[in-house]
Amino acid sequence: MNFDFSEEQKLLQKTARDYLSENAPLGLCRKILEGDEPYSRELWQAAGEMGWLGAAIPEKYGGAGFGHLELALLAEEVGRALAPIPFSSSVYLATEALLVAGTDEQRERYLPGLASGELIGTFAIAERRGRPTAASVQTTFKDRELVGVKLPVPDGDVAGIAIVNARDDSGISLVVAELDARGVERESLASIDPSRSLARLSFQGARAELLGAPGKGQELADSILDRAAVLMAFEQVGAATRAFELTKDFMMERYAFGRPIASFQALKHRLADLYVKIELARSNSYYGAWALSSESAELPVAACGARASASDAFELASQEMIQLHGGVGYTWEYDCHLFYRRAKLLGLALGNASEWRDKLIERLDHPSAV
Numbered sequence: 133m134n135f136d137f138s139e140e141q142k143l144l145q146k147t148a149r150d151y152l153s154e155n156a157p158l159g160l161c162r163k164i165l166e167g168d169e170p171y172s173r174e175l176w177q178a179a180g181e182m183g184w185l186g187a188a189i190p191e192k193y194g195g196a197g198f199g200h201l202e203l204a205l206l207a208e209e210v211g212r213a214l215a216p217i218p219f220s221s222s223v224y225l226a227t228e229a230l231l232v233a234g235t236d237e238q239r240e241r242y243l244p245g246l247a248s249g250e251l252i253g254t255f256a257i258a259e260r261r262g263r264p265t266a267a268s269v270q271t272t273f274k275d276r277e278l279v280g281v282k283l284p285v286p287d288g289d290v291a292g293i294a295i296v297n298a299r300d301d302s303g304i305s306l307v308v309a310e311l312d313a314r315g316v317e318r319e320s321l322a323s324i325d326p327s328r329s330l331a332r333l334s335f336q337g338a339r340a341e342l343l344g345a346p347g348k349g350q351e352l353a354d355s356i357l358d359r360a361a362v363l364m365a366f367e368q369v370g371a372a373t374r375a376f377e378l379t380k381d382f383m384m385e386r387y388a389f390g391r392p393i394a395s396f397q398a399l400k401h402r403l404a405d406l407y408v409k410i411e412l413a414r415s416n417s418y419y420g421a422w423a424l425s426s427e428s429a430e431l432p433v434a435a436c437g438a439r440a441s442a443s444d445a446f447e448l449a450s451q452e453m454i455q456l457h458g459g460v461g462y463t464w465e466y467d468c469h470l471f472y473r474r475a476k477l478l479g480l481a482l483g484n485a486s487e488w489r490d491k492l493i494e495r496l497d498h499p500s501a502v
Contacts, residue, residue: 186247226253
């Protein structure tokens with residue numbers, strides 16, 4: 133069994149890395165973080181033109197028709213660049229929801245816009261702190277109208293559509309709502325990473341339509357989150373790898389007592405431990421990418437391993453980056469806090485690592501329930 137990527141896939145990844153290195157340096161992330169714009173519109177438009185946003189969307193719906201392996205590699209590069217664009221919300225979640233559960237009519241209506249970047253999507257299932265469950269859903273869907281509040285919603289302030297879980301006569305269902313329509317109010321929320329926005333969405337009789345079978349919303353949401361977990365794991369691995377590389381380069385150039393600080397044994401051990409952590413996450417992510425691209429029954433378990441290990445790796449990489457930079461690592465001028473902020477945001481975006489480890493235990497103990 134070959135878990136490596138093909139030469140064509142590696143070329144796609146290299147092209148993305150080269151483009152982002154030139155057009156999306158860390159200064160772009162800092163510019164969005166310090167400014168008033170919620171995301172980089174220029175980079176988002178370019179991502180659409182290059183086919184990144186529609187990588188997993190079939191060509192008949194306006195996508196590039198690559199596949200999930202290619203999308204995973206693009207996600208890694210988006211992570212390396214700390215790209216300040218709503219990539220995960222629109223591509224990993226909203227697009228995947230439509231691919232998994234949408235009708236042909238819904239796909240024809242929404243996927244071309246999502247692929248080009250003219251439309252941004254998001255996934256709104258949280259209503260309070262803690263892991264979203266069927267019992268915690270208070271939003272209602274009746275007579276094609278949506279009533280309730282969702283928060284925090286990633287990129288909800290800029291999205292055009294949202295996939296929402298709501299309670300109806302059949303139980304919990306998924307619906308798709310257009311956010312520019314009547315009956316929707318948005319409120320931007322403070323975020324630890326202002327380069328990726330969060331919002332509160334209030335639905336007061338907003339028009340919506342069913343996505344997938346009625347009463348199957350919880351099962352569909354779990355499936356979509358599994359798929360997104362694999363893709364976000366690649367984004368986290370990409371960012372963790374970049375943090376490691378920048379930290380290593382800094383330690384090679386920073387001298388103390390007449391020698392590079394990277395030569396001190398205690399610091400070398402910390403870098404080695406971090407490297408192992410990242411490579412373990414990469415291995416789990418590869419397994420998840422295989423399971424996702426092949427529609428394997430192992431995806432629920434593979435997604436848990438990828439998500440938990442990648443969250444841990446990026447969290448550790450961002451912490452070590454600050455500490456191994458010494459005093460300057462805590463300053464606003466250095467880029468360490470950009471990685472720390474993104475690690476915290478992504479680490480909670482789909483549920484934290486502890487929740488995914490709990491899921492892993494549940495799924496290993498009760499495989500028939502998956």
